[in-house]
Amino acid sequence: MVSIKTDFCLKPFNTFRMAVRAERFCAVSRVADLLELYSKGEFQNKKVMILSQGSNVLFTNHIDHLVLHNEMWGKQLVAENDDFVMLKVNAGESWELLVDYVVQQGWGGIENLALIPGKVGASPIQNIGAYGAEVKDVIIEVEAFDLHSGEIRRFNNEECQFGYRSSVFKTEFKDRFFITSVVFKLAKNPVLNLNYQPLKLAFGDRKEVTLAEVRDEVVRIRKSKLPDPEEFPNAGSFFKNPVVTKEEANLILASFPSAPVYPQPDGMVKLAAGWLIEQCGYKGKRNGDVGVHPYQALVLVNYGEATGQEVLQFAEQIIADVKLNFGIGLCPEVNIYP
Ligand SMILES: Cc1cc2nc3c(=O)[nH]c(=O)nc-3n(C[C@H](O)[C@H](O)[C@H](O)COP(=O)(O)OP(=O)(O)OC[C@H]3O[C@@H](n4cnc5c(N)ncnc54)[C@H](O)[C@@H]3O)c2cc1C
Missing domain, CATH: 3.90.78.10 (UDP-N-acetylenolpyruvoylglucosamine reductase, C-terminal domain)
Structure with missing residues (x-):
């Protein structure tokens, strides 16, 4: 059974460290939790906010409605051939840890997106991008729970309407669908994307660059350029x-x-x-x-x-x-x- 907390402080749940309060707050770890809330009428004609790691939100006031906190862990290999793997990742997994995991497996496609804070379920929302890569290029399917109908819907890549820092989940369907998992297509024999100037400079004409080296270089450059939210929210x-x-x-x-x-x-x-x-x-x-x-x-x-x-x-x-x-x-x- 899900438990709803009241008058809940959101300060630890946003990287700007805004000390606002949510009137009600509920951690959601399974689709069944969403169904339970739906059947209790928690979503019908009511405003709901979906919160993952809070690294892309600014709270300007208290939230006078329900906040659903995405805590859906787990991942699963759903298909594989000589060239690709299809990895289904639940929405609450850490994006940074996912990048580390797939690099370790030798699967390419998201190494340039290393060290972007946040959870996997938020990655399609604004089509996260960095160092010449965007997550849209490896997303096959997004599974989401429709808070209006209580049904699961699967969006293929085209239906997500990805654009620059945008998708259908940030525009037409903002705050309507709770993304529960994402399926990524990752390459077993990846062609590295080193076109972005800082990576070109780092690797020059070198052959045989590894996925881990690209990931590590991206992490190094990001750490040298971007303020750490732990120190400077x-x-x-x-x-x-x-x-x-x-x-x-x-x-x-x-x-x-x-x-x-x-x-x-x-x-x-x-x-x-x-x-x-x-x-x-x-x-x-x-x-x-x-x-x-x-x-x-x-x-x-x-x-x-x-x-x-x-x-x-x-x-x-x-x-x-x-x-x-x-x-x-x-x-x-x-x-x-x-
Ligand atoms: C230091 C720093 C560096 C960053 N660098 C980059 C970068 O290089 N590139 C980049 O693209 N972004 C970057 N970001 C922004 C941020 O990391 C990403 O947007 C990330 O995907 C947000 O994930 P989150 O889990 O924190 O989402 P949140 O901040 O919790 O949510 C963001 C939005 O998505 C919605 N949302 C979250 N989860 C779900 C879900 N499961 N279903 C439906 N809606 C949901 C929320 O309602 C909210 O509107 C950076 C942020 C920081 C703090």
Whole structure:
């Protein structure tokens, strides 16, 4: 039987360390737990928040409804041939430990995504990506519990509508489906993805690079660049990199020829949000206990007792200044609740 706790402090359950409270909180470890809650009418016409590791959320106030905490452990090899394995992983497994496990098995596909905090069930939500890789490239199927109908639904890769830091679970179906497991297709004879500049630099023309070496290099670079949330509470990149038209990008290049621009396959151009924020003078800037990290302009930090409202106000100030100076609208990557 599931147990619902009341007036539950969420501070240990979010990497921004916001000391908000959930009116009700329930740890869910099996689909049967979700069915039990559904049959008791816990989801019908009621708001519900799904929380995994809390590394991509900002709580701006108390949550006056039920929070479901994803604690679904376990993984299973569901198919295998000479070239690939299909690994079904339950949503509550740690992403970082999964990367370590598959690298150890010699299976390739997610080594570039090492050290991204969070749980497996959250990985499809924003199609996690780093170092030239995105999780969408190895996802075969996402299994999810529909909080509206009480039924399990399986989404194939196309149905997930993956995009840059986006999927159908972050847009049309936000807060509706509880992802219970993900099936990954991993390569037994992987072709390493070393196209991203820092990896190119690290490995040069070297042949025979191993999966473990790629994973270790990604971990090394990330540790040197990103603030550890245990020391400086944060939720990673606060904003998405804006994707603009070629004309908009050219306008910026006319005034700032050194602006980093990344042409996309569809003709659009990705700009570096961190660069835009830095140009507006925010890198290392602090206001009370909220600030922009001195090395990473994309990362907002809670330096002590900042509230979610204060972080949000700071973020809104950054958005307004970038708009004023560049005419570009920044969008948060972090999920803001309530
Ligand atoms: C230091 C740091 C570095 C980071 N670097 C990267 C990076 O390089 N690339 C990247 O893409 N992200 C990065 N992130 C963001 C974050 O790690 C990912 O978004 C991660 O997938 C979030 O997992 P989580 O378990 O913490 O999800 P949570 O923060 O708990 O949830 C995030 C969102 O997903 C929803 N959700 C969570 N679990 C489920 C579920 N089972 N079913 C349905 N909805 C669910 C939540 O409701 C919420 O809206 C970073 C974060 C930090 C703190």
